[in-house]
Amino acid sequence: MRIETDAIRTQTERTQHKEHSVPVFMTSSFIFDDAEHARALFEQEVDGNIYSRYSNPNNDELVAKLCAFEHTDDGLTTASGMAAIFSSLAGLLESGDHILSCRSVFGSTHQLLTQVFPKWGITHTYVPIEDTDSWEQEIKENTKVILIETPSNPALDVLDLEKIGDLAKKHGLVLIVDNCFASPYLQQPADFGAHIITHSATKFLDGQGRTIGGVILGQKDLIEKIRFFARHSGPSLSPFNAWLVSKSLETLPVRMDRHCDNALKIAEFLESHPMVEKVKYPFLPSHPQYDLARKQMKKGGGLVTFYIKGGLAEGKTFLDAIKIGSLTANLGDTRTTITHPASTTHSKLSEDERLQVGITSNLVRISAGLENVEDIIEDLNQALAAVESSSK
Ligand SMILES: *Cc1c(COP(=O)(O)O)cnc(C)c1O
Numbered sequence: 001m002r003i004e005t006d007a008i009r010t011q012t013e014r015t016q017h018k019e020h021s022v023p024v025f026m027t028s029s030f031i032f033d034d035a036e037h038a039r040a041l042f043e044q045e046v047d048g049n050i051y052s053r054y055s056n057p058n059n060d061e062l063v064a065k066l067c068a069f070e071h072t073d074d075g076l077t078t079a080s081g082m083a084a085i086f087s088s089l090a091g092l093l094e095s096g097d098h099i100l101s102c103r104s105v106f107g108s109t110h111q112l113l114t115q116v117f118p119k120w121g122i123t124h125t126y127v128p129i130e131d132t133d134s135w136e137q138e139i140k141e142n143t144k145v146i147l148i149e150t151p152s153n154p155a156l157d158v159l160d161l162e163k164i165g166d167l168a169k170k171h172g173l174v175l176i177v178d179n180c181f182a183s184p185y186l187q188q189p190a191d192f193g194a195h196i197i198t199h200s201a202t203k204f205l206d207g208q209g210r211t212i213g214g215v216i217l218g219q220k221d222l223i224e225k226i227r228f229f230a231r232h233s234g235p236s237l238s239p240f241n242a243w244l245v246s247k248s249l250e251t252l253p254v255r256m257d258r259h260c261d262n263a264l265k266i267a268e269f270l271e272s273h274p275m276v277e278k279v280k281y282p283f284l285p286s287h288p289q290y291d292l293a294r295k296q297m298k299k300g301g302g303l304v305t306f307y308i309k310g311g312l313a314e315g316k317t318f319l320d321a322i323k324i325g326s327l328t329a330n331l332g333d334t335r336t337t338i339t340h341p342a343s344t345t346h347s348k349l350s351e352d353e354r355l356q357v358g359i360t361s362n363l364v365r366i367s368a369g370l371e372n373v374e375d376i377i378e379d380l381n382q383a384l385a386a387v388e389s390s391s392k
Pocket residue numbers: 080081082083106108149153178180181199200201202203212213214
């Protein structure tokens with residue numbers, strides 16, 4: 001079936017009540033038929049639910065949908081996107097192993113790589129996002145994993161999934177792709193050789209800013225290792241949150257179409273505005289990896305990054321003049337959200353440190369919501385006018 005149908009018709013088996021819409025299975029454990037059934041379940045000789053830390057019909061439904069979307073054969077849900085990334089690495093790696101990644105990864109992923117995994121002797125090298133040709137020479141004997149995000153946060157650089165997939169294959173490495181920014185509607189990294197795909201369900205998958213959640217998808221043998229770690233360490237997703245996200249997926253294709261259409265219109269508007277220095281959007285012809293984005297993504301995504309003329313002061317003025325857009329750290333919401341990392345999330349970093357992660361003081365990131373795009377553009381226009389008059 002096609003994604004729009006899978007999104008709606010992949011459904012937990014009906015109970016004896018013949019409900020049309022899937023109920024929430026708020027139960028911590030499940031009943032055994034008898035002692036022999038319990039033994040067989042624990043020995044994994046038969047399939048079935050035991051305990052909601054291991055599995056639950058709502059969580060299984062969410063995984064089944066996302067496996068269909070991402071062209072993967074197995075997966076598990078986690079309490080957050082970070083639990084998905086942490087569990088994937090912790091489940092697959094051992095002390096002494098090495099990870100290849102890019103400095104532009106999500107902030108908490110950067111903290112895991114630099115502050116947490118080194119405690120257990122797991123090290124990393126950051127390779128330049130703009131020069132994938134140089135990655136091969138950074139692969140060491142103990143390198144086990146390549147961990148990437150594309151498009152990247154917040155600069156929206158696009159990495160060549162096919163090329164990196166081939167590199168991983170050539171060296172027998174596990175390629176983990178955080179597919180959060182694109183969502184499975186726009187890009188399926190498994191088709192290019194990714195072994196593990198993670199999502200923060202908090203973003204476009206829920207898409208309504210209501211819950212934190214995560215998913216790990218991929219090849220069965222690797223998922224088994226990660227599942228063992230997760231079952232016994234317990235970063236499980238509540239069945240209620242799994243139900244919520246699974247319900248949200250019914251509208252993922254229609255929501256993403258609108259997010260992307262609005263984002264493209266916003267990007268085009270910003271590109272034509274005299275107070276804007278530069279716009280980064282994967283489906284704008286001015287994007288340095290425009291052709292690559294067209295090749296591996298169905299549409300350009302819901303995020304737009306732009307560089308306002310000026311610096312820290314202009315960024316702050318712009319943010320304070322916004323009337324409709326929400327000033328919040330989340331993204332992938334029905335509501336347009338706007339962030340100016342240099343004065344908010346990354347204000348503790350020095351200018352040099354910010355530049356290392358691609359955050360200039362005039363960078364603004366917009367997550368295009370589902371409001372009427374003309375209203376959003378008018379809001380951005382009046383905020384840019386406020387910047388213009390303040391700098392006169
Ligand atoms: C938000 C985000 C995460 C972390 O997800 P949480 O659900 O907040 O734990 C990881 N990667 C990317 C790209 C994200 O945007």
